[in-house]
Amino acid sequence: MHTQEFTTHSQEETIALGRRLAASLAPPKLVVLRGELGAGKTTLIKGIAEGFRAASEEDVTSPTFTLVHEYRGPEVVVYHIDLYRVDTARELETLGIDDLISENSVLLIEWGEKFARFARERDVEIALERLGENDRRIKVESR
Numbered sequence: 001m002h003t004q005e006f007t008t009h010s011q012e013e014t015i016a017l018g019r020r021l022a023a024s025l026a027p028p029k030l031v032v033l034r035g036e037l038g039a040g041k042t043t044l045i046k047g048i049a050e051g052f053r054a055a056s057e058e059d060v061t062s063p064t065f066t067l068v069h070e071y072r073g074p075e076v077v078v079y080h081i082d083l084y085r086v087d088t089a090r091e092l093e094t095l096g097i098d099d100l101i102s103e104n105s106v107l108l109i110e111w112g113e114k115f116a117r118f119a120r121e122r123d124v125e126i127a128l129e130r131l132g133e134n135d136r137r138i139k140v141e142s143r
């Protein structure tokens with residue numbers, strides 16, 4: 001178990017951190033992002049997707065209605081998944097997440113901790129905490 005801790009002071013700093021984190025998220029990876037609404041999960045993912053050259057930050061938006069967004073980079077496919085509105089194993093099943101796991105994919109799952117299987121299967125957990133208006137603590141734990 002390896003933990004790193006960061007504090008950011010703006011949205012831009014969180015995106016920049018995400019870009020750097022991509023280097024340590026070589027596929028295949030399943031990453032769970034946890035933290036309350038507004039903690040900065042989606043913001044961090046903007047940077048991670050950019051780090052993989054899979055999307056630009058403005059292309060990465062909250063997957064509220066479709067629940068799964070796919071961003072294809074030259075080497076890595078980034079899947080951005082938001083389970084905030086998913087409550088049952090049956091609803092989860094319809095998303096077909098198992099089919100997304102492959103040698104060159106990185107799954108970034110907001111609210112993944114709601115389901116025990118992702119707590120078990122995750123390679124990395126990123127916990128974001130709002131310390132103030134613009135300050136966030138970001139802990140990255142990999143196994």
Ligand SMILES: Nc1ncnc2c1ncn2[C@@H]1O[C@H](COP(=O)(O)OP(=O)(O)O)[C@@H](O)[C@H]1O
Pocket residue numbers: 008009010011012013014035036037038039040041042043044062110133134135136
């Ligand atoms: N240091 C920071 N890091 C990330 N977001 C920040 C920061 N400071 C302020 N914010 C704001 O907090 C909000 C985070 O929203 P979002 O990334 O969608 O959160 P989540 O996906 O966790 O619900 C955005 O409005 C962003 O501009």
Ligand SMILES: [Mg+2]
Pocket residue numbers: 041042043062082110
């Ligand atoms: Mg979000």
